[in-house]
Amino acid sequence: MLEGLVCQESLDMSVLERLKWLQQQQHQLQHVVSQSSNNSPELLQQILQLHGSNNDELLQGGFSQFQMIGSGFGPNYNMGYVPSHEAMDGCISRTSSCQMDPVDAMDVLLKNGEEDKPISLKNKRKAEVKTREEEKTEKKIKVEAETESSMKGKPNMRNTEASSKETLKEVSEIPKLDYIHVRARRGQATDRHSLAERARREKISKKMKYLQDIVPGCNKVTGKAGMLDEIINYVQCLQRQVEFLSMKLAVLNPELELAMEDASVKQAYFTNVVGSSKHSIMVDVPLFPLDQQGSLDLSAINPNQATSIEAPSASWETQSQSHYNTSSLGFQY
Amino acid sequence: MSFIKVLILKFSSLRTQTMASSDKTINTDVPEKDVFAIHFLQSLSNLTTQNPFNSPDTTNYRARKIKKAAYVSMAKAAGGSSRLWSRALLGRAAKENNKIVRFARRKRKVTWKISSKRRSDQRAPEATDRLRNLVPGGGTMETSKLMEETAHYIKCLSMQVKVMQCLVDGLSPK
Numbered sequence: 001m002l003e004g005l006v007c008q009e010s011l012d013m014s015v016l017e018r019l020k021w022l023q024q025q026q027h028q029l030q031h032v033v034s035q036s037s038n039n040s041p042e043l044l045q046q047i048l049q050l051h052g053s054n055n056d057e058l059l060q061g062g063f064s065q066f067q068m069i070g071s072g073f074g075p076n077y078n079m080g081y082v083p084s085h086e087a088m089d090g091c092i093s094r095t096s097s098c099q100m101d102p103v104d105a106m107d108v109l110l111k112n113g114e115e116d117k118p119i120s121l122k123n124k125r126k127a128e129v130k131t132r133e134e135e136k137t138e139k140k141i142k143v144e145a146e147t148e149s150s151m152k153g154k155p156n157m158r159n160t161e162a163s164s165k166e167t168l169k170e171v172s173e174i175p176k177l178d179y180i181h182v183r184a185r186r187g188q189a190t191d192r193h194s195l196a197e198r199a200r201r202e203k204i205s206k207k208m209k210y211l212q213d214i215v216p217g218c219n220k221v222t223g224k225a226g227m228l229d230e231i232i233n234y235v236q237c238l239q240r241q242v243e244f245l246s247m248k249l250a251v252l253n254p255e256l257e258l259a260m261e262d263a264s265v266k267q268a269y270f271t272n273v274v275g276s277s278k279h280s281i282m283v284d285v286p287l288f289p290l291d292q293q294g295s296l297d298l299s300a301i302n303p304n305q306a307t308s309i310e311a312p313s314a315s316w317e318t319q320s321q322s323h324y325n326t327s328s329l330g331f332q333y
Numbered sequence: 334m335s336f337i338k339v340l341i342l343k344f345s346s347l348r349t350q351t352m353a354s355s356d357k358t359i360n361t362d363v364p365e366k367d368v369f370a371i372h373f374l375q376s377l378s379n380l381t382t383q384n385p386f387n388s389p390d391t392t393n394y395r396a397r398k399i400k401k402a403a404y405v406s407m408a409k410a411a412g413g414s415s416r417l418w419s420r421a422l423l424g425r426a427a428k429e430n431n432k433i434v435r436f437a438r439r440k441r442k443v444t445w446k447i448s449s450k451r452r453s454d455q456r457a458p459e460a461t462d463r464l465r466n467l468v469p470g471g472g473t474m475e476t477s478k479l480m481e482e483t484a485h486y487i488k489c490l491s492m493q494v495k496v497m498q499c500l501v502d503g504l505s506p507k
Contacts, residue, residue, distance in 0.1 A: 200477065203477045204476050204477050204480065207477055207480035207481060207484070208480060210480070210484060211480055211483060211484050211487075214484055214487055214488065215487065224460075225460055228460035228461065228463075228464065229460060231464065231483065231487075232460060232463050232464055232467060234487065235464075235467045235468070235483070235486070235487060235490070236467065238487065238490040238491060238494060239467070239490070241494050242400060242403055242404070242490065242493060242494060242497065243396075243400055245403075245494065245497040245498060245501055246396050246397075246399040246400040246403055246497070247392070247396040247399075248501050249377075249396075249399050249497065249500065249501060249504075250392050250393075250395035250396035250398075250399050251392060252501065252504045252505065253381070253395060253399070
């Protein structure tokens with residue numbers, strides 16, 4: 001049962017899933033602890049095995065709990081099991097350089113799940129903050145030797161948390177455990193900076209996914225760098241298109257300028273039209289105090305239908321053409 | 334001057350639906366084509382009324398003016414001061430014309446990350462830096478904000494390109 005959980009941990013889970021899994025683990029461990037007091041060596045070995053796959057939130061607290069349990073086990077505990085109470089301190093100091101504290105693991109595993117229960121109800125981020133606060137309060141309760149070891153452990157954690165995200169190895173190889181492997185997993189959760197950085201990175205990746213939907217052809221490329229290149233390329237293309245079209249318009253423009261004779265009329269037209277942003281433009285045209293030219297027939301316009309626009313436009317075109325032919329522009333539709 | 338009306342008719346008949354953003358947290362809604370069209374035509378008319386080209390200058394000069402007018406109208410149409418890039422564009426254009434544009438003050442988050450980027454210039458020009466150069470106003474933005482602005486900018490640019498293409502199609506001799 002517990003081994004199965006260990007295998008599950010080797011997959012890459014999100015923080016939320018991991019917290020939920022931890023909570024399950026807590027319940028199971030409580031169950032296990034409550035059941036057997038006779039199988040203390042096996043129990044503790046199993047717990048040690050599980051330790052490697054746990055988060056930092058569990059590892060950093062509840063040493064007092066362990067002490068309690070240690071005293072509870074009494075003679076059984078001291079007899080067959082290697083990390084006895086005295087040896088434990090030695091263990092702690094030995095493992096301070098190594099990133100693992102098996103003692104801490106046991107503490108946390110045996111800790112009650114009451115601290116983790118409200119976690120599942122909260123937000124992911126809040127949960128991690130809460131557990132970090134719990135760690136901090138727990139630290140004060142701890143034995144000094146352990147606090148020293150944990151303090152030594154923490155700066156190492158900060159250094160390596162960003163380095164790799166590989167899976168953990170088993171706890172049984174405590175001294176040979178890869179320094180980077182273990183801490184990366186735990187460091188992801190507890191360090192305030194790393195959490196903030198991870199949240200920021202997730203925000204950025206979310207927005208990049210949104211961009212991916214907009215920019216055509218971004219689906220084939222994976223990875224941030226490739227997508228960014230595509231996006232930059234697309235923006236450059238669009239800007240070049242604008243430039244090209246403006247050049248084209250500049251070529252066509254001399255023909256247009258002569259057509260724009262009545263400046264005042266035009267501006268009045270535009271102010272009227274701009275007033276209604278979303279409506280069809282045809283709605284405003286009847287309001288327009290036009291007709292210094294007087295030849296345009298606006299009564300035939302049906303403002304609310306886009307399809308009927310084509311009909312009046314034809315009449316406009318003919319009338320306008322007749323109007324402008326007199327000025328001999330040579331401007332043709 | 335009715336050709337403008339005709340063109341506007343064409344735009345309204347080619348009306349596209351508003352682009353609804355699929356992600357509700359990121360709001361990049363862009364107004365419809367008509368708004369862009371109106372602003373652009375207005376700016377064009379302003380251009381030509383200001384400088385009546387009796388003897389046409391070089392086409393390049395006119396092209397540049399039209400391009401500037403296109404960008405300014407795009408910035409106005411996309412929601413004047415509600416987007417960082419549009420404000421930066423308008424500010425840039427105003428500076429070129431030796432005018433001063435004032436916008437309503439907005440809170441500016443100065444992140445320590447940005448200042449650290451400025452200090453270390455040894456970093457190779459990353460993709461995000463290139464993007465900052467492209468998107469107006471992208472010099473002092475957080476990366477996540479930059480992504481939002483880029484998305485909105487791309488939408489507006491494509492809309493502006495469509496409008497200009499319609500205009501060119503309408504005006505080109507048949």
